[in-house]
Amino acid sequence: MLVYDGDCGFCQRCVDFGRAHLPAMPPVSRWQDLDLVEHGLTREQVTESVQLLGPDGLRASGARAVAVVLAVQPRIGWRALGRLMLVPPVDWIAEAVYRVVARNRHRLPGSTGACSVARR
Numbered sequence: 001m002l003v004y005d006g007d008c009g010f011c012q013r014c015v016d017f018g019r020a021h022l023p024a025m026p027p028v029s030r031w032q033d034l035d036l037v038e039h040g041l042t043r044e045q046v047t048e049s050v051q052l053l054g055p056d057g058l059r060a061s062g063a064r065a066v067a068v069v070l071a072v073q074p075r076i077g078w079r080a081l082g083r084l085m086l087v088p089p090v091d092w093i094a095e096a097v098y099r100v101v102a103r104n105r106h107r108l109p110g111s112t113g114a115c116s117v118a119r120r
Contacts, residue, residue, distance in 0.1 A: 002069065003041065003051040005029025005105075011050070013110040024073050027053070047104055063091070063098035 002018075002025075014042045020024045031046035041051060045061065051064035053056070060068050063085060070082025085094045101108070 002026050002028045002065065003027060003031050003034065003039070003053065004049065006032045006101070008105055008110040009110040010105040018069065022069065022073055022078060024069075026054070026069060047101065053106055060104070063094035066098070067091070067094065111118045 002015070004015055007030075010088060015028050019028070031041070031043075031051075034041070036043060036046065041053075045051060049062035050065050052060040052068055053070075054060075056067075067085035068084045070078045071086060073079045073082065085092050
């Protein structure tokens, strides 16, 4: 399951893009609709970055979560991009870019300014 900030318009647009273009998109859930404790998550984790909760205890967040979702796609382009994002030093760059986007997502196209980062 991919857990995201459901109050963030930019985050919602990213999820919508994934649903439309990624055949192997995992189920998604707004963190606001979840019992975070039940899923082993904290409010800090879910407000800072997307969380991927997979079978057998798989956990990933931020750029790594995005990379894992891309790496399991049937289309070779998405799969190659995801796998590349998991390899150093590309993974470091991907995470740095993810952090900049995450901190500024309330300013990005589609955002309503209501996302959790705007309320900090």
